[in-house]
Amino acid sequence: MQFLKRKFVKFLGFSILLTIYPIRSLLASAIKAINPNLSKKQRDIMFNEGTERPFSSELLNEKREGFYHCANCGAKLFASTAKFDSGTGWPSFSEALPGAFKTKIDYSLGMKRIEYHCAKCGAHHGHVFDDGPTESRKRFCNNGLCLIFKPN
Numbered sequence: 797m798q799f800l801k802r803k804f805v806k807f808l809g810f811s812i813l814l815t816i817y818p819i820r821s822l823l824a825s826a827i828k829a830i831n832p833n834l835s836k837k838q839r840d841i842m843f844n845e846g847t848e849r850p851f852s853s854e855l856l857n858e859k860r861e862g863f864y865h866c867a868n869c870g871a872k873l874f875a876s877t878a879k880f881d882s883g884t885g886w887p888s889f890s891e892a893l894p895g896a897f898k899t900k901i902d903y904s905l906g907m908k909r910i911e912y913h914c915a916k917c918g919a920h921h922g923h924v925f926d927d928g929p930t931e932s933r934k935r936f937c938n939n940g941l942c943l944i945f946k947p948n
């Protein structure tokens with residue numbers, strides 16, 4: 797009985813894997829690499845859902861007024877007025893520009909997190925949490941390598 801149960805669980809795990817895998821590859825193929833000048837690290841984050849090292853982004857100290865754009869397709873994503881220092885080591889924003897992102901639930905790392913992608917090109921940018929400092933309660937935790945800052 798115990799043996800059958802184990803076999804069943806194993807079978808179940810395998811079928812789930814088979815079901816998830818094609819969806820993941822479909823999603824991946826929906827991402828359009830537009831910018832041919834992206835570095836290997838940028839590609840890894842944007843198309844393979846990687847993460848840059850904390851406190852490595854030059855944008856952490858960016859305090860000028862302007863807008864943050866997608867490093868892949870150039871879409872305008874955040875206004876500098878939404879940027880704040882979260883202390884996490886990644887550029888953080890309390891809100892995104894309307895329609896800038898699409899979200900997806902991410903269960904990697906054994907927890908449920910909301911992952912967001914550029915609505916225009918599908919590139920992965922980061923995760924959004926509900927512990928932000930403003931009324932929106934949002935904290936967009938964005939990889940700096942996915943952003944290009946254009947001062948006003």
Ligand SMILES: [Zn+2]
Pocket residue numbers: 866867868869870871914915916917918919
């Ligand atoms: Zn984009």
